[in-house]
Amino acid sequence: MTDPAHLTAPVVPARRPPHGAPGPLARLKATYFPTPLQGLLTVVLGALLVVLLARLADWAVVGAVWSPADPAACSADGAGACWAVVAEKHRVMFFGAFPYEEHWRAALACLLIIAAFVVSALPRCWSPHLAWLWIATLALALWLMLGGAGLAELSTSDWGGLPLTLLLSAGTVSLGLPLALVLALGRNSTMPAVRLICIGTIELFRGLPLLAVLFMASLILPLFLGEGVTVDKFVRALVGMVLFFGAYAAEIVRGGLQALPKGQYEAAMSLGLPYWPMMITVILPQALRIVVPALVNDIIRAFKNTSFVAVIGLFDFLGATKASLQDPLWVRHTLEAYLFIMAVYFAFCWAMSRYALWIERRIDTDRPSHAP
Amino acid sequence: MRRLLHNRRARSWIFQGLLVGGLLLVAVAAVHNARTALEARGIATGFDFLAAPAGFALSESVIAYDADASVGRAFLAGLANTLSVSLGAIVLATVLGVLVGLARLSRNRLLSGLAGLYVEVFRNTPQLIQIIFWYAVVIALPTIRNAVVLGGDIYISNRGLILPWLADPVAGTLVAGALSLGFIAAVVVLCLPGRHRWRGRAIAVALAVPLALLVLSIGLVGLSRPALQGFNFVGGVAVSPEFLALFLGLGLYIASFIAEIVRAGLASVDRGQIEAAVALGLPAGKVLFSVRIPQALRVIVPPAAAQYISLIKNSSLGVAIGYPELFNVSNSLASLTGQAIECVAIMGVLYLLTAMALSALANGYNRMTVITER
Numbered sequence: 001m002t003d004p005a006h007l008t009a010p011v012v013p014a015r016r017p018p019h020g021a022p023g024p025l026a027r028l029k030a031t032y033f034p035t036p037l038q039g040l041l042t043v044v045l046g047a048l049l050v051v052l053l054a055r056l057a058d059w060a061v062v063g064a065v066w067s068p069a070d071p072a073a074c075s076a077d078g079a080g081a082c083w084a085v086v087a088e089k090h091r092v093m094f095f096g097a098f099p100y101e102e103h104w105r106a107a108l109a110c111l112l113i114i115a116a117f118v119v120s121a122l123p124r125c126w127s128p129h130l131a132w133l134w135i136a137t138l139a140l141a142l143w144l145m146l147g148g149a150g151l152a153e154l155s156t157s158d159w160g161g162l163p164l165t166l167l168l169s170a171g172t173v174s175l176g177l178p179l180a181l182v183l184a185l186g187r188n189s190t191m192p193a194v195r196l197i198c199i200g201t202i203e204l205f206r207g208l209p210l211l212a213v214l215f216m217a218s219l220i221l222p223l224f225l226g227e228g229v230t231v232d233k234f235v236r237a238l239v240g241m242v243l244f245f246g247a248y249a250a251e252i253v254r255g256g257l258q259a260l261p262k263g264q265y266e267a268a269m270s271l272g273l274p275y276w277p278m279m280i281t282v283i284l285p286q287a288l289r290i291v292v293p294a295l296v297n298d299i300i301r302a303f304k305n306t307s308f309v310a311v312i313g314l315f316d317f318l319g320a321t322k323a324s325l326q327d328p329l330w331v332r333h334t335l336e337a338y339l340f341i342m343a344v345y346f347a348f349c350w351a352m353s354r355y356a357l358w359i360e361r362r363i364d365t366d367r368p369s370h371a372p
Numbered sequence: 373m374r375r376l377l378h379n380r381r382a383r384s385w386i387f388q389g390l391l392v393g394g395l396l397l398v399a400v401a402a403v404h405n406a407r408t409a410l411e412a413r414g415i416a417t418g419f420d421f422l423a424a425p426a427g428f429a430l431s432e433s434v435i436a437y438d439a440d441a442s443v444g445r446a447f448l449a450g451l452a453n454t455l456s457v458s459l460g461a462i463v464l465a466t467v468l469g470v471l472v473g474l475a476r477l478s479r480n481r482l483l484s485g486l487a488g489l490y491v492e493v494f495r496n497t498p499q500l501i502q503i504i505f506w507y508a509v510v511i512a513l514p515t516i517r518n519a520v521v522l523g524g525d526i527y528i529s530n531r532g533l534i535l536p537w538l539a540d541p542v543a544g545t546l547v548a549g550a551l552s553l554g555f556i557a558a559v560v561v562l563c564l565p566g567r568h569r570w571r572g573r574a575i576a577v578a579l580a581v582p583l584a585l586l587v588l589s590i591g592l593v594g595l596s597r598p599a600l601q602g603f604n605f606v607g608g609v610a611v612s613p614e615f616l617a618l619f620l621g622l623g624l625y626i627a628s629f630i631a632e633i634v635r636a637g638l639a640s641v642d643r644g645q646i647e648a649a650v651a652l653g654l655p656a657g658k659v660l661f662s663v664r665i666p667q668a669l670r671v672i673v674p675p676a677a678a679q680y681i682s683l684i685k686n687s688s689l690g691v692a693i694g695y696p697e698l699f700n701v702s703n704s705l706a707s708l709t710g711q712a713i714e715c716v717a718i719m720g721v722l723y724l725l726t727a728m729a730l731s732a733l734a735n736g737y738n739r740m741t742v743i744t745e746r
Contacts (some may be wrong), residue, residue, distance in 0.1 A: 208724065210686075223410070259479070310692070318504075338508060
């Protein structure tokens with residue numbers, strides 16, 4: 001086979017770029033001073049930014065008090081940020097009322113859950129076997145957090161801080177996604193009763209505020225369960241989180257099911273596949289792949305929303321921080337503590353949102369081209 | 373029997389029958405449990421309590437409300453507070469969101485970078501912490517005697533914002549309502565699909581009429597200016613720290629999402645459309661307003677409506693800082709009357725109706741603008 005003509009033709013020398021000089025100075029001009037008006041904007045914004053940053057640095061770094069030894073130093077005139085409150089209270093903020101000597105267990109549980117999230121995020125690990133990974137991770141984390149079998153026994157009322165937030169997030173996602181699958185498939189079902197029940201569930205929980213759902217799960221649900229049946233406070237909050245997340249995620253999964261070309265369904269059916277084998281081997285793997293970025297965004301929201309449980313009296317990362325700020329010595333320096341936990345939440349959410357962007361681009365390039 | 377199980381339709385009906393029967397059984401058991409539990413505690417059931425006096429005061433209310441008012445009235449006051457803070461926050465989120473979204477697309481790297489920073493920071497931290505943070509900021513402001521002057525007769529202190537307002541409270545409420553309705557009408561007209569010669573004029577009228585009403589009312593009933601007397605301000609209108617924190621927390625958070633939606637919407641417009649408009653010699657403003665925005669709105673409106681619904685629902689976070697919105701009021705009533713199930717049901721229905729009304733509007737818009745493919 002001979003090469004097409006255009007591959008063997010002599011190379012045409014590159015022409016000079018049409019206008020403008022290359023180089024860093026020209027790039028700077030193009031991005032910051034393209035027109036006189038834009039240049040003025042850059043100068044004004046830049047000046048404002050410098051002034052603001054200088055004042056911020058003055059408050060947050062130069063005048064800041066770092067040592068928790070002396071709370072009075074924070075209240076002195078002209079004192080900047082009081083990071084000492086974080087240094088003093090970080091154990092309570094991160095672990096709540098968890099017994100001090102057992103903090104290593106909670107920290108280990110956190111690492112396990114984060115590791116499981118990271119493994120689940122890698123496209124090469126995507127398979128139904130991830131369910132086993134999550135069952136193992138959660139079992140191990142629960143053993144670390146609850147004790148027994150060689151560890152001192154603890155109850156969920158001892159839980160607090162970041163471990164509670166992460167456990168709640170992990171529980172919400174790992175129970176909510178299967179619920180979302182069931183609801184989404186049910187909503188597309190040909191059975192009218194199933195369809196109606198699923199639509200009703202989805203619309204109800206999407207129409208209510210998460211706080212109202214949590215409130216129902218924590219105060220109304222026990223009334224319906226009857227005398228003698230008590231459900232753990234953490235589990236009640238988890239039920240509310242799962243239902244809310246499941247309803248939202250169900251709509252995302254439904255979007256994926258609808259985005260799939262009809263030919264996929266028809267091809268699978270013409271091969272004689274019954275409903276479940278068709279769904280599991282043909283439809284769901286493709287539909288879920290499309291909606292991963294949207295699901296990650298929903299998981300970010302669920303992670304942020306776990307902080308709502310602080311309102312119904314659980315000591316999650318926010319709840320534990322609020323509780324630790326009741327200390328009259330530090331009660332005037334709540335802003336710094338809130339800024340600190342915001343930074344921690346930000347680190348988690350920002351990493352996840354970067355991942356969502358990356359995976360979106362990757363899935364786009366994975367898709368076969370539409371050319372015939 | 374075996375034949376029945378092998379028949380697909382029969383199997384489907386048996387399965388549905390079992391499912392519905394099972395759910396009914398669970399529901400009956402749940403109702404029975406709740407009834408015995410409530411009887412054991414001597415709590416009445418039913419909705420008669422709505423007419424009974426609520427017996428508790430609200431720290432603030434948009435509609436007239438006092439401690440003698442009925443429970444039903446308390447729910448209405450909570451709903452009115454929810455809607456008023458949500459409306460304010462929606463205006464803030466829309467204006468700021470559009471500005472930040474446009475700024476992100478700016479050629480100026482500094483401006484787009486700052487807009488990007490805003491979006492990342494506000495989108496990636498929990499809304500509840502933001503609300504609590506703003507509340508802590510307002511509470512940490514100087515005391516009322518050292519109130520900061522923001523310009524004119526506007527003061528801000530740890531007791532909230534105090535600004536000059538119409539001397540007559542009824543006129544004040546009416547004008548405030550007219551201003552918000554005018555803003556909403558202007559946005560709705562802007563988003564209406566299709567070509568309308570009267571669009572620009574209609575927007576101008578929607579914004580000008582309430583403003584004229586404001587000027588007229590100032591002339592008629594006069595302006596009450598706040599003045600410091602002893603330990604408090606006299607005159608003007610006060611915005612409580614709770615309202616302020618919730619307004620900022622909801623508005624600034626949702627603005628970051630609106631900014632992303634606006635950016636994505638504007639970016640979704642085909643390049644060829646813009647190049648064609650430029651090639652026709654249209655000025656930059658006309659390219660943006662006559663070509664780019666009308667096509668982007670089709671992509672922007674549905675997700676923006678979803679954000680507004682989310683904002684209204686999450687105004688329930690006001691409970692964390694003590695703003696008397698619907699969820700907060702319903703909680704207080706539930707613990708006061710003991711009729712938690714009824715209170716949650718009423719609150720849930722009110723939120724559902726609000727969310728459904730907004731999503732019906734968005735769906736109608738979507739139907740009008742969807743591109744019908746052959």
